[in-house]
Amino acid sequence: MRATSQAFLENAERALGDVQLQRALENVPRGFVTKRAAARARLPEFDALRDEARAIKDHVLANLDLYLEEYERKVVEAGGHVHWAASSAEARAIIVDILNAAGARRVTKGKSMVSEEMALNEALVPQGFEVTETDLGEYLIQLRGETPSHIIAPAVHLNKEQVATDFRRHHRALPAGRPLHEPSALVAEARQVLREKFLAADAGITGANFLVAETGSAVIVTNEGNGDLTQTLARVHIVVASLEKIVPTLEDTTTILRLLARSATGQECATYTTFSCGPRRPGDVDGPEEYHVVLLDNGRSELLASDFRPILRCIRCGACMNHCPVYQAVGGHAYGWVYPGPVGAVLTPALIGIAEAAPLPEASTFCGRCEEVCPMQIPLPGLLRKWRMRAHEAQAPGTTPWQGRLALRAWGWLARHPRLYQLAARLGVGIARGFWARYGRLVGAPFTSAWTRYRDLPAPEGGTFQARWRRHQRHRQLSSAQWRHKGPGQ
């Protein structure tokens, strides 16, 4: 998909004015935030588990090569194939090869952010493959030709009326007058339509929440069971996963699983957690005949060597975006690529280049909520700050404009010349007060329009900070002298 992250400001402005979207976004804090808080409160061990989960992933990343080798060995032992792709283009080519070799035409897909990252559907459809997303949210946006706006709730930006309209347009074989007012009717219709797809599929493609090195298993975590039908019914099962999805053991997987659903949706656990380990075995009466895993690097090995390594601990729970005031206000599409929210603002510059995504690290108030709720304790604001610095160094478009930089440089120079600084501050306060006396608030004062267009800037009270500080110090000296004079207890 083509990134529009550069246009974050315009995207955000459009999102803020989109009434439908704003109504849909109200569901984010109402649902996810309260439920996560309740789930965390029900598990006293939550914070201890966070420490352990972080340590597990740090250990994996420090030994990633060895765990990948062990994982691969177990998959091959079970009769599966492991393919290694350095880039998205290679991964797409590998998947096309697998499908062609198996004579597969009809493809069902479970939800996979990595497949979004590699723009898999855009590669498969023009080549004549019939691709159906089976996660309900993914299906809804596939019908609309959209991309996910949230990593666990891809259609969170849609209302049920929009869904009903899309269903009427696409499900032509069904009676035109059928009632579709209720979400339950919409879900029932999707179930019926997608059942046919599951049953007819030649190949099923799923992502993976984890790859377990101990057993060579790919783990998927879902509530719908769509991933399971995808990977069980088709002749060929293809898992696509990025390198950092590795965890050592079943116990380690468990530790992280105890955090995942609680952080994501506030559930105690997801409805379905499935460990798949290779193709059908002797005696099996169901399951895929072929089993492939496509491991995608696409920049991960470089991240490993950089200051941004901690982002590779991410388990894609979505908590950071659910709690982000910027995400809550503008939704996911404004971020302009696959991963929105704080995790996206860190990951996107790494995966598509800071020049393409410089406005994203700026899309933060540094309130720190994301780091607070991240189950993997990823220092998201700190990483965003690092990107800001790099963007400035590279003078990437979308960072602070030259006027701003000039102003900061001027301020820096002034700050190093105290006398001049005092003079300038006095002057500034004087001017601001002049404006205030005239208009009652600050409007149209030089350099302030970006702020005052949407907000009031209160007029300064009582002179410059330095003047007030001097007064304050004098006052303190005076009162402590009095105190010494009288002595305590008198």
Next chain:
Amino acid sequence: MSRFDQRDEILARIRRALGAADDDPERRLAVMKRLFDHPPGTVPARARRPRDALVAQFISMLESQAAQVSRLERARDIPKAVVDTLRRRNLALRIRHGSDPYLAALDWASEPALTRHLGAATADDAAGLSRALAGISETGTLLLASGPDNPTTINFLPPLHIVVVREADIVGSYEEGWAQLRALYGERSLPRAVNLVSGPSRTADIEQTLIMGAHGPVALHVFIVGSD
């Protein structure tokens, strides 16, 4: 291996990023030790309760995730309970199940009206029956292992899924579930698929309204069976 495969290049890049040598015996030893020792993390206190409390918690957790739970005293009550469940839901008296010896050994002849189909589920099955290897109390979760005994399709295709779990197989934590699997399948080895199931299928993808029966079963009914 595909013509696009970059295995060695990627592994070399990772090693460069880590500043590590691939033949460093110390790193490899640490990794192998972890894989074979599989040390557990913090096991929640709620998974380490007295037996009765674990069973009660298993039930209440399942119910809170919209599953129905019945307790049966003996295995021989299962056929009748299956028939009752089908009747209550106005379903034809037909059930699909695998070749699990525990299920096969039941006195199905006591319910002559019930037709049983063996093997993998098909799109026409309205109800399926499986036996779980374990019930995990801490989250109200069934542990099902794939194979001819309990084909995976039964867990997902029929709108009604009935799962039998012996009370003795209810454990506190996931870790105990893994221990059972290792005892059955060996170290570093699992059945083709392990399904952890904690309720009927659901979605909240439309306006975050929770709806049951997204793609998998619309209803999950769990029979906890006593010792005889």
